[in-house]
Amino acid sequence: MQRFKDKFALITGGTNGMGYAVAQQFIDEGGSAIITGRTEETVHQAVKQLGDKAFGIVSNAGNMKDLMSLQEAVKLYTDTIDLVFANAGYGKFTPIEDVNENDFDELFNVLVKGPFFTVQQIVPLMKSGGSVVFNSSVATEIAMPNFSIYSAAKSAVQSFIKTFATELTEKGIRVNGISPGHIKTNIFNNTGLNTQQIEEAVQNIIPTIPFKRQGEPSEIAHVVLFLASEEASYIHGAEIKVDAGISVIR
Numbered sequence: 001m002q003r004f005k006d007k008f009a010l011i012t013g014g015t016n017g018m019g020y021a022v023a024q025q026f027i028d029e030g031g032s033a034i035i036t037g038r039t040e041e042t043v044h045q046a047v048k049q050l051g052d053k054a055f056g057i058v059s060n061a062g063n064m065k066d067l068m069s070l071q072e073a074v075k076l077y078t079d080t081i082d083l084v085f086a087n088a089g090y091g092k093f094t095p096i097e098d099v100n101e102n103d104f105d106e107l108f109n110v111l112v113k114g115p116f117f118t119v120q121q122i123v124p125l126m127k128s129g130g131s132v133v134f135n136s137s138v139a140t141e142i143a144m145p146n147f148s149i150y151s152a153a154k155s156a157v158q159s160f161i162k163t164f165a166t167e168l169t170e171k172g173i174r175v176n177g178i179s180p181g182h183i184k185t186n187i188f189n190n191t192g193l194n195t196q197q198i199e200e201a202v203q204n205i206i207p208t209i210p211f212k213r214q215g216e217p218s219e220i221a222h223v224v225l226f227l228a229s230e231e232a233s234y235i236h237g238a239e240i241k242v243d244a245g246i247s248v249i250r
Helices: 017-028 040-050 064-068 070-074 101-125 148-171 195-208 217-228
Strands: 008-011 032-037 054-058 083-086 131-135 174-180 239-242
Touching (some): 008 017, 017 032, 017 040, 017 217, 131 148, 148 174, 174 217
Parallel strands (some): 032 054, 083 131, 174 239
16 A cells, blocks of 8 residues: 655654654655654664665754754755654653652653644645644543643643644644554653663553553554545544543543
8 A cells, every 4th residue: 555655754753662653654655754863873773774765863852953953954855744743752750749840841842842843843844635643642631640741741732733723724734633542662761760660660551451451653653644644634633542442441
């Protein structure tokens, strides 16, 4: 299937996890993908694995200088973007009494400023028929201890799905979002936990998931690319939960 033949996607945070899976599938279906990541090493490695239809930009979604130069960096590879998957981000999970201003600002910079200004900068490169997909989270639907800042930031992203859809309708650009549940990613890598602690945290989460397993990044990619395809041509301003039902079955 070549749904994206001759099309270009920009996928932030595309060096691993959900972003990488979206890039891989987009390329497999005939397109080219530009991925961003925070380090030269991870970007280079991901591009090498994705092949000659992949291109990389070193860009930190939490850094305004990088965000403001993103459009020019993208234009080195293409003048038109057909899909933006605003995906870059990570989690830090801290009890309310231990949160400091730096923790707060760090997550809001990456998870709120990042997707907002990414889309703002790339919209001028998009034509009618283009698609924006924001990455929200199940954390907007269910309350979890230590998730106060992460959940608030993702709730802002959830709002962008609606407001951006309203503003970009006249341009013919569809805007939607996905709300992943517990997916196999590196979300815990910036929390300060060691490998054993991360594994213990995952094993504690799995019994709470209706399907008793974490989702695969490819399961997110299928939904993102459905939203980006002509098959979803009448879907606009929507958020699709991809969470094994955890937000409704507790």
